[in-house]
Amino acid sequence: MRFLAIGDVVGRPGRNILKNTLSKIRENYKIDVIIANCENAAGGNGLTKKVADELFATGIDIMTMGNHVWANKEIFSFIENEPRIVRPANYPECTTPGRGYNIFEKNNVRFAVINLCGRVFMENFDCPFRKSDEILAKLDTKIIIVDFHAEATSEKIALGFYLDGRVSCVYGTHTHVQTADEKILPNGTAYITDIGMTGPYDSVLGVDKEIVIQKFVTMLPVKFEIARGKAQFNGIVFEIDEESGKAISIDRINFTLEE
Amino acid sequence: MRFLAIGDVVGRPGRNILKNTLSKIRENYKIDVIIANCENAAGGNGLTKKVADELFATGIDIMTMGNHVWANKEIFSFIENEPRIVRPANYPECTTPGRGYNIFEKNNVRFAVINLCGRVFMENFDCPFRKSDEILAKLDTKIIIVDFHAEATSEKIALGFYLDGRVSCVYGTHTHVQTADEKILPNGTAYITDIGMTGPYDSVLGVDKEIVIQKFVTMLPVKFEIARGKAQFNGIVFEIDEESGKAISIDRINFTLEE
Amino acid sequence: MRFLAIGDVVGRPGRNILKNTLSKIRENYKIDVIIANCENAAGGNGLTKKVADELFATGIDIMTMGNHVWANKEIFSFIENEPRIVRPANYPECTTPGRGYNIFEKNNVRFAVINLCGRVFMENFDCPFRKSDEILAKLDTKIIIVDFHAEATSEKIALGFYLDGRVSCVYGTHTHVQTADEKILPNGTAYITDIGMTGPYDSVLGVDKEIVIQKFVTMLPVKFEIARGKAQFNGIVFEIDEESGKAISIDRINFTLEE
Amino acid sequence: MRFLAIGDVVGRPGRNILKNTLSKIRENYKIDVIIANCENAAGGNGLTKKVADELFATGIDIMTMGNHVWANKEIFSFIENEPRIVRPANYPECTTPGRGYNIFEKNNVRFAVINLCGRVFMENFDCPFRKSDEILAKLDTKIIIVDFHAEATSEKIALGFYLDGRVSCVYGTHTHVQTADEKILPNGTAYITDIGMTGPYDSVLGVDKEIVIQKFVTMLPVKFEIARGKAQFNGIVFEIDEESGKAISIDRINFTLEE
Numbered sequence A, B, C, D: 001m002r003f004l005a006i007g008d009v010v011g012r013p014g015r016n017i018l019k020n021t022l023s024k025i026r027e028n029y030k031i032d033v034i035i036a037n038c039e040n041a042a043g044g045n046g047l048t049k050k051v052a053d054e055l056f057a058t059g060i061d062i063m064t065m066g067n068h069v070w071a072n073k074e075i076f077s078f079i080e081n082e083p084r085i086v087r088p089a090n091y092p093e094c095t096t097p098g099r100g101y102n103i104f105e106k107n108n109v110r111f112a113v114i115n116l117c118g119r120v121f122m123e124n125f126d127c128p129f130r131k132s133d134e135i136l137a138k139l140d141t142k143i144i145i146v147d148f149h150a151e152a153t154s155e156k157i158a159l160g161f162y163l164d165g166r167v168s169c170v171y172g173t174h175t176h177v178q179t180a181d182e183k184i185l186p187n188g189t190a191y192i193t194d195i196g197m198t199g200p201y202d203s204v205l206g207v208d209k210e211i212v213i214q215k216f217v218t219m220l221p222v223k224f225e226i227a228r229g230k231a232q233f234n235g236i237v238f239e240i241d242e243e244s245g246k247a248i249s250i251d252r253i254n255f256t257l258e259e
Ligand SMILES: [Fe+2]
Pocket: A008, A039, A040, A066, A174, A175, A176
């Protein structure tokens, strides 16, 4: 089974490049399932119903999220009733709306998608290592995909090895920069530290570069704005053996499109 | 003029892969100057005289450092008298031994190398943006290379744009994971967020993976040990026009070597 | 000369207790000069012209600020023309409006007030130790008062000792909790780690306690609101010898007032 | 029932002042139970068997710990068999040796002691709010004492209010500076943000002040040493009603003793 995972979709430029290229990519790479990290899809912060609908219409099957999941409060009105959205599983049990993982079926193949947040240089989420164990104990699908939304390379690689052989793929999101370390780990799990960002190319993580520079240099308040111009598409294609749940391949996708 | 920059060299596995491959790489890529980040060269932490000599003997011309520069105290005995070592320039002025930048000459071409540390998720270094301005005001070489040793992708990309057109290349180090975003910025500066690590391949940033996992899972004290086995070489080759100081190309190098 | 320094004034409850008690305190303690930290005076975040006027009218002579100085953007319209407001001196030189220190005169005695921010667990301000040296080199007043707005007890105590004998008083602000370690250091500088908060008593740092608890327990977004009910007054009174600039005494003030 | 809680005991100076004054304090204040935070008792870092024995001999009944609990590895050899030591309960369940809380009996009165670590500006412990709920659900003693070892005033005060009426006392440790906000919360829980440090008076959190200043100013490596000279005793005395488990009083103790 072949998956496409798309790096953090940022604002309108990110949505537009998906509209213009996703059906072709799906065809070219013979993709069965498309998963996209959408924590920055609505104006760079969170998700609205309209934006979610717009993105599902481009061909995305499943959305994962991250630390910005609640940045647009509109999400509270629909996340509970939208099984295709998976938010970080290590938010507090009991009080957090939505799902931290879910089981899907496509072409008669069942697979699970788990979303987790890192803790190093981030907020005080529950331990992603122990939370993984907890979730894996409940799952019976051969294929399990993990979007690990985290900052520190050490935590991401460590979780990759921790889950090696127990899940099909662990890919990182959140830094908005694609890494070049895609590989299949010794026990069969596809791994990459970060799949990157789908949004404005000439920008700092999607944001207008002059504004971010001004922030760093002056430490005065600024208003972040999504950058304009050329867009980039960042993601990975990976194939998982349906019998064993092991990874067969993992490849990076990384291209730009003029406006 | 063609440069090779080598990502954080970690311990004996990192040194060995350099011994075994560096002269060939130099030849293949027609390299004029080799710069290596050596903050983790001695057992994963800092640098000793013996290790420095060993590394210079492999063909390295210039060493840059990072937040681990003082991890092995032996460095205090030789950094002051070793012009080929450049440590982060934004340590406190006046009290810090060594040089934050230096001017070199090779094949009758003069060029400067600057080392800077980031602040986001790191220690309280002086502002790398303002420190760059300060140093650039003193430099008269056409070619200027910056090793920006930093954690956060936002800070690294922002500094890249900040220096675009004013220096020849800004490359990142410190995360030990190579990124896939190498490019030439609009005003002619070669840029990449992180050039990666040269050291043990099957590891967490060079460290034995089981030890790091144990640390994350138990929060109990562990003793970090350099991992064994296959090594990886991570770096970039970039060419700079000697007249203009602008970048002509930037390419990633990324390979592994069995023990 | 006798000074009253008032801990972070929070919102209307903080302003009201000042209106109701400040003239009496000034009289009782024979205060010559009143300095108040006002970074949270306007609705808990920053300062407006109206709030500043209201506070100066209660008898405050000088306002110091902190990391929330820019939280209300209205301050950009008047800080430049208001010599009685002193904001952290270790914001970037050149680009920051306002003053990091100033010299005042009362009853024919000249004195300086410096405001500095800490860096540990805070933002990347310039080094407060080196910035102090820089400012002290320019000052010629016998009496020098420092409001060190910082989080970590280690950094606060270390700066106190660093400036011991070179300034008249170093008092901490920012944690909103008064400490019980007021003392005169060996070389004559009055010191206290934090002078506390002037605002709602039954609260978490001035904010409604249920909202803060909800934030900690659920990690979901909340809207902070200033707490209601009884208010507290937190501050210190210290006396400085006008000839030597050395401290004669330092005492805490800490009382509550029903609505 | 009357309790004495002693703030972080630091090194030999901290141990000596206990040897010289504890029996007298016990008598003067009619103390029934003495609890001391001992995470820094052995040379400023962790605890050894010898130091633990020495401290129990001074009259301490129960030791609580903190983020430095494992700093001296010797503790792994005796913590499991020492029911009088309570370490932070929110270390990972299953893999952490020792107890996170325990039930004690004195003069026929049973009471529980819980130790928790904060997360803000600290490590990634399990949520102290939810962990409290979990532990309280298992306890049947009327009297429950909580040592909350944490940095941020907001987290400490919020946990105090969260447990108000459900435990007898929440007192903070870790910052090594005593706060002046002791009070009985609306529902009967005694509270103080930090009870302070018992160790060298003329120091930065117990450490030689010149060394700490050097660290802040130069950012070069230093070797922390316990300061010498006069010692300070920091703690609180609180009385709890045995029938209701509610607090009757809470008072700070804070004195120094010449060598
Ligand atoms: Fe993102």
